[in-house]
Every structure is written in C-alpha cells, then in structure tokens.
Amino acid sequence: MIKLYGVPGWGSTISEVMLTLARIPYQFINVDGFDQPGPQRAQLQKRNPLCQVPTLERENGVIMTETAAIALMVLDQCPDLAPPVGRVERQQFQRLLIWFVANVYPTFTYADYPERWVPDAPEQLKKSCIEYRKSLYLWFDSQLKATPYALGEQLTLLDVYIVVARTWGPRQEWFLANAPKFTAIADKMCQLPELHKVLKANGII
Template identity: 30%
Template sequence: MADRYILYSALGSGGVAVEAALTLIGAAYELIEAPTYDPGAKAAGDRILGANPMRQVPALVFPSGEVMTESAAILVRLGELHPQAGLSPAADDPRRSQFLRWMGFVSSAIYAHYWLKDDPMRLVSDPAQVAVVEDRLNQRIAECWAIMERQVAPARYILGDAMTLLDVYVTVVSRFRPRRQRFYEVAPRMGEVVRRVDEDPRLTAFWAERYPFFEGWDRM
C-alpha cells in the first residue's frame, strides 16, 4: 500500500473529517474501520493500537509509513501536502493565522470534550451523575461554538468565499451532540456554511456512506 494513505476511522466519528478531506483532495486511501468511541469496543482499540497508543481515531499512515494522529493536525498537514486542492491557506495567505487558530480551537475547546461525552463514567463513579455531566458538557460546547461565531466573519465559507478544511472540520464536529439544532441556534452564520458543505456535490455520495442524513439526525 506504499502508493496510498491508510486511515483508521469510524462511521460518524471525527475521522470522517479526514475521510472527507482525502475525498476532496482525490487521494487514494485504505480505510480501516475502528469504532473506538464504543466503550465496549476493545477489539477496535486493539486494531488501532499500533498507529495510536491512545486507541482513538483518526490515525493516518502516510505512504512513507509516517503516522499522524489528532484530527486538526492531520487536516492541516493534508492541506499543506496537497496545495493543488486549494483547501488550506498557504503560509503567506492572510487567512492562514485564522485558519490555524480556529482549527486548534475546534480541536481543543470542542472536540476534546467527546472523550468524556462518549462515556461519562470515565470520570464519575455515580451513574446518577451521568446526565448532569452530559448536560454541562453540551452547554460548554454550545458556548464555545457561540464564541467562535462572534469572532469570525463568514462569507460563503468561514474564512471567505473559498472552502477550506476548517469548513469541513466544523461541518463534521457540529454534527456531534448536542447536534445541529443547537449549533444553528448559537452559530447561525456558521450554520449557513455547514449546510453549504453538507450539500457540496463532491461529497454527496461520501456523506451517504460515512455520515448519512436521516429523519431527525440534526436534533437527536
């Protein structure tokens, strides 16, 4: 497989953002399904262990054999390695600073919460506290989306008229709980952007396979 990437990912996970990026870029990749967000999926964690000791997706193996983890970092690097796709502002592009800023923000201030949201019992011992933890995390995630919304100036996309991998990342992560209806409430301008990415014809078949839309998906 020296001529392609190998990606450890899972349906409906943050790894889908990397899958979407590779799809837009047109890069060949082998997908290894590893639903590590399931607390009982020990086999999935074992499957990815060689690529990521954290037992988390995504993990990307480059054609050279180099391994990268961390979704935001992977997306930034893919954008750098495939400039012909036009999905990442170059180093001298005025948008570059904000691109890096918000990629890091989504990763650290929002996405990072899902390790606990997937299984609150990782940090609390009383099952009665699970609902409280989930509610407070949902509130915090919504607050962070609102903070981002107030500080960006979207046009067709978050950084202007051209799509970047930041738009792809926000589109995927905004589909996680507390789901899109809450996201639309606190970030209405970015809501228009993610709807546009949802409807991008280059990703129509991809979404149907890897993160399908269904009745009520946006408010569950």
C-alpha cells in the same frame, strides 16, 4: 495507499472529508467497536496506543493521529485548502483550527464517557460539558464570515470541521436556532458534489 482507521460518523469523518477534498486516495478501515475489548481494538491499538480515531497509516508505514496534524499533512499536498501564507486569513485559519481541536474536542472526551471520570456523578459532568460546548460554538460562530465559507470566498479545511461537527451534539436543530453562520457553512459544504459520497457514508446527508 493511505489507510485511515475510523468509524463512520465519528471524528475520523473529518479526516475522510479532508482527504477527499484534497483528492488524496485512501482506504477506509472501519474499526467500529474499538472502544471495547476485541479484534477491532487490538487492530487499532497496534498503530495507536491511545486507541483513538482517526489513526492514519501512510504508505511508508508512518502513523499520523490528531485531526489538526492530519490537516497539516493534507495542506503539504494541497496548499490551496488554506489561505496563502502572509495573509491575515491564514493567521485566523491557524488560530481557529487549533482552537477547535483544543477546546471543543475535550468536551466530547468527558461527556461521551462521563462515568470514566466521575463515576459518582456522570450525568452532572455530561450536562456541564454539553452546556460548555454550546458556549464554545456560540463564540466560534461569531468568528466566522460564512460568505459562503468560514473565512470568506475560499474553501478551507476549517469548513470540514464545521460540516461534520454539526451532526454531533447539540445537533442540527440547535445550530439552526443559535449558530446561523455555522449552519450556512455546513449547508454549503453539503452541496458540494465531490463530497456527496463521503458525507452520505458518514450519515451527514
């Protein structure tokens, strides 16, 4: 069985929800506290020198990291979680998936631990990153269909990013006031019975 190393509510939640949607069995291993020296960090670092979550260990021992790469792995087994090859929606799916990871993720890297990067002005960096992230979400929202999912009627792995990210900064109240499509998609995802257990375990519902 796949082993997924993560922390409830963190970025590993995205991979948990993906695997759940695809009905791929996995064992979740909680490494809460991995960002500090200790056994959890040592356990994770053996598999991922960057010590990041999610880190996924496949049955054959192959290590997978990066949620976009894990998404592609999931699609190999469950291709219905992306638009069909050759469709315009497929291109939009690929674009927005990579765009989200490449642009939104770094704002958390710098804002969550600003003292690592600018020890003389951590609060300034944190504030700047959060404001920049808001501008990214506004653009992202403008690209969504939200009828009822990001790309229309078909549920895709892109919707997984949306339902999880809504619980991160700037939080649900901001999304409700500023990103109506993002909010509608997240609400729809929270209503899916097959996701209730994993979303509840990660503090999303």
